[in-house]
Amino acid sequence: MLNIRIEKTKDxxxxxxxxxxxxxxxxxxxxxxxxxxxxxxxxxxxxVIPYQPLNLEPSAMVFHYGQxxxxxxxxxxxxxxRTLLFRPDKNIERAxxxxxxxxxxxxxxxxxxxxxxTVVKVDEAWIPTKEGTSLYIRPxxxxxxxxxxxxxxxxxxxxxxxxxxxxxxxxxxxxxKIWIEDEYVRAVKGxxxxxxxxxxxxxxxxxxxxxxxxxxxxxxxxxxxxxKYIEEVGAMNIFFKINGTxxxxxxxxxxxxxxxxxxxxxxxxxxxxxxxxxxxxxxxxKAAHENGTLEEVWGTGTAAVISPVGQLRWENHIMQVQDGGxxxxxxxxxxxxxxxxxxxxxxxxxxxVEV
Amino acid sequence: MLNIRIEKTKDxxxxxxxxxxxxxxxxxxxxxxxxxxxxxxxxxxxxVIPYQPLNLEPSAMVFHYGQxxxxxxxxxxxxxxRTLLFRPDKNIERAxxxxxxxxxxxxxxxxxxxxxxTVVKVDEAWIPTKEGTSLYIRPxxxxxxxxxxxxxxxxxxxxxxxxxxxxxxxxxxxxxKIWIEDEYVRAVKGxxxxxxxxxxxxxxxxxxxxxxxxxxxxxxxxxxxxxKYIEEVGAMNIFFKINGTxxxxxxxxxxxxxxxxxxxxxxxxxxxxxxxxxxxxxxxxKAAHENGTLEEVWGTGTAAVISPVGQLRWENHIMQVQDGGxxxxxxxxxxxxxxxxxxxxxxxxxxxVEV
Numbered sequence: 001m002l003n004i005r006i007e008k009t010k011d012x013x014x015x016x017x018x019x020x021x022x023x024x025x026x027x028x029x030x031x032x033x034x035x036x037x038x039x040x041x042x043x044x045x046x047x048v049i050p051y052q053p054l055n056l057e058p059s060a061m062v063f064h065y066g067q068x069x070x071x072x073x074x075x076x077x078x079x080x081x082r083t084l085l086f087r088p089d090k091n092i093e094r095a096x097x098x099x100x101x102x103x104x105x106x107x108x109x110x111x112x113x114x115x116x117x118t119v120v121k122v123d124e125a126w127i128p129t130k131e132g133t134s135l136y137i138r139p140x141x142x143x144x145x146x147x148x149x150x151x152x153x154x155x156x157x158x159x160x161x162x163x164x165x166x167x168x169x170x171x172x173x174x175x176x177k178i179w180i181e182d183e184y185v186r187a188v189k190g191x192x193x194x195x196x197x198x199x200x201x202x203x204x205x206x207x208x209x210x211x212x213x214x215x216x217x218x219x220x221x222x223x224x225x226x227x228k229y230i231e232e233v234g235a236m237n238i239f240f241k242i243n244g245t246x247x248x249x250x251x252x253x254x255x256x257x258x259x260x261x262x263x264x265x266x267x268x269x270x271x272x273x274x275x276x277x278x279x280x281x282x283x284x285x286k287a288a289h290e291n292g293t294l295e296e297v298w299g300t301g302t303a304a305v306i307s308p309v310g311q312l313r314w315e316n317h318i319m320q321v322q323d324g325g326x327x328x329x330x331x332x333x334x335x336x337x338x339x340x341x342x343x344x345x346x347x348x349x350x351x352x353v354e355v
Numbered sequence: 356m357l358n359i360r361i362e363k364t365k366d367x368x369x370x371x372x373x374x375x376x377x378x379x380x381x382x383x384x385x386x387x388x389x390x391x392x393x394x395x396x397x398x399x400x401x402x403v404i405p406y407q408p409l410n411l412e413p414s415a416m417v418f419h420y421g422q423x424x425x426x427x428x429x430x431x432x433x434x435x436x437r438t439l440l441f442r443p444d445k446n447i448e449r450a451x452x453x454x455x456x457x458x459x460x461x462x463x464x465x466x467x468x469x470x471x472x473t474v475v476k477v478d479e480a481w482i483p484t485k486e487g488t489s490l491y492i493r494p495x496x497x498x499x500x501x502x503x504x505x506x507x508x509x510x511x512x513x514x515x516x517x518x519x520x521x522x523x524x525x526x527x528x529x530x531x532k533i534w535i536e537d538e539y540v541r542a543v544k545g546x547x548x549x550x551x552x553x554x555x556x557x558x559x560x561x562x563x564x565x566x567x568x569x570x571x572x573x574x575x576x577x578x579x580x581x582x583k584y585i586e587e588v589g590a591m592n593i594f595f596k597i598n599g600t601x602x603x604x605x606x607x608x609x610x611x612x613x614x615x616x617x618x619x620x621x622x623x624x625x626x627x628x629x630x631x632x633x634x635x636x637x638x639x640x641k642a643a644h645e646n647g648t649l650e651e652v653w654g655t656g657t658a659a660v661i662s663p664v665g666q667l668r669w670e671n672h673i674m675q676v677q678d679g680g681x682x683x684x685x686x687x688x689x690x691x692x693x694x695x696x697x698x699x700x701x702x703x704x705x706x707x708v709e710v
Binding site for chain 2: 221
């Protein structure tokens with residue numbers, strides 16, 4: 001149990017208005033959680049302080065060797081005024097998996113959850129209630145040793161910042177267009193693709209810019225070895241419904257094990273839909289499109305929840321998914337997951353945690 | 356031509372003593388160069404200011420999505436008091452290649468060089484002169500947009516810091532032991548392995564810790580697709596001399612194009628040694644070790660210049676390179692390159708640039 005010191009701001013910001021449509025990740029709340037680490041001393045001085053800039057040496061290792069991890073989850077306000085987190089245990093478990101992979105010291109799970117709850121409680125008034133909005137929670141850890149040799153740092157900061165957000169894609173729940181990348185590679189088995197760390201995101205930017213310029217919202221990555229098996233979208237995992245079966249790539253070491261991915265698999269199984277986690281080649285998708293059995297495609301992620309995919313482009317093949325609209329399973333998944341997140345549907349899985 | 360404003364420190368630090376053995380990258384000089392970028396405005400406000408912490412929003416993109424690049428080069432003091440840089444044009448060219456790969460705006464080459472020269476000049480008194488020491492120059496760029504969506508930043512800082520350094524490895528020019536990694540992968544073709552960015556270094560840490568625990572200084576990476584072709588050491592490129600021929604892996608997109616690597620190839624060719632840049636499998640190295648033709652192994656990098664390798668370990672095979680000592684070509688390369696860097700040997704390639 002952490003002994004968290006709380007220092008409230010003397011200069012609170014103006015809350016965004018109730019009808020503010022809110023973009024993603026541009027506004028931050030009044031406070032942040034912060035805790036230090038030093039080898040030999042462990043994690044220490046947990047505190048909630050006014051949201052403020054970080055003061056770091058230019059030689060801090062995070063600026064040079066990318067030793068940084070992050071997580072993303074959301075808090076929701078229910079109609080009866082409770083604050084709910086969605087499956088924070090999964091994010092915390094994954095955070096420590098990332099930590100282990102990139103040599104950052106782990107944070108005890110109960111301390112991590114306590115830190116999230118404490119800072120969310122302090123800034124509870126910031127949780128937006130308009131349809132499609134929520135309070136995005138961004139825990140992250142950065143290496144701060146002032147040292148230019150390459151090795152794991154001996155000092156870290158663990159920080160949690162909060163941002164009231166609207167839809168991740170300007171499209172909202174409307175279908176996005178996805179570019180299947182055939183030149184660049186995001187990650188490979190043996191690498192750090194399954195860790196939630198900056199490296200995987202910076203690796204995606206060039207391709208993303210190219211896709212954007214061509215009018216596509218996101219990039220779908222193929223595997224780095226054979227360049228033919230579907231991996232993930234970078235900001236989302238991907239699902240296909242082909243001939244009645246729900247397919248998603250298996251967790252192979254280079255794919256992020258998404259919390260929404262896991263929830264979607266659980267719901268589909270509950271609904272009696274056949275599901276398969278396995279290797280899926282781009283040729284299989286192309287064939288399904290050609291013979292008309294590609295029934296639905298959607299992405300899953302904390303930021304977008306469910307993002308229907310209306311079109312895929314691979315090399316010169318443009319594949320429209322059915323009529324390009326929102327498929328029935330995508331819609332049902334979105335309604336069910338957001339319904340549970342908002343406390344409007346019964347939470348039979350115990351996915352929500354009250355703050 | 357930049358109009359660089361210079362603000363000198365009012366509180367200079369004490370210089371390390373002449374006989375200070377100096378470690379790598381722990382002491383920083385009195386000043387730093389800094390310049391801002393904003394989309395629409397370009398690079399602006401170049402200045403040399405007292406060495407000081409950076410003040411960044413916790414949401415600054417560099418902390419989350421790893422959009423950061425760095426370079427490393429050195430300044431040397433000659434016996435007659437001149438200050439020399441070694442092939443800065445190569446670092447600057449590579450910096451802009453990294454920038455293009457990870458969507459950071461380029462810096463005009465002449466401005467980059469002017470920035471380096473200006474800050475080195477201001478802190479010239481910090482260049483150490485003891486054998487094996489130099490002033491390490493670390494230019495780097497970080498993304499500073501306060502935004503949690505994934506896309507290239509619209510704001511950056513370009514910074515140059517300086518550190519008087521001794522040998523990178525505690526071993527100095529003494530042979531190091533290298534662990535050949537067979538589980539983890541550093542980078543893959545199509546990825547960002549040839550860019551000098553934090554992502555490649557964080558990816559290496561877990562393996563490096565494992566190797567260290569087994570008594571090895573560094574990790575030698577195999578390719579991510581076949582897991583059998585030699586790539587690089589992370590902090591160095593690698594060379595083998597087998598049966599009279601000097602071999603190094605070809606630049607295949609996942610290997611850093613090292614400046615010292617390039618210099619070593621040029622010198623070996625000049626000396627009439629047959630050289631080959633090509634795919635080299637671990638089996639070929641093992642066979643050469645077994646039949647006695649593995650004559651020398653060395654690493655090349657700015658930090659260590661030449662680092663003789665005395666032993667390689669791959670799975671359970673421990674391969675000692677000849678008697679485990681410094682090979683004659685390694686020694687000659689070290690003497691020649693440092694001789695040119697220090698202005699003691701004629702610089703027929705025009706590699707040095709006077710500040």
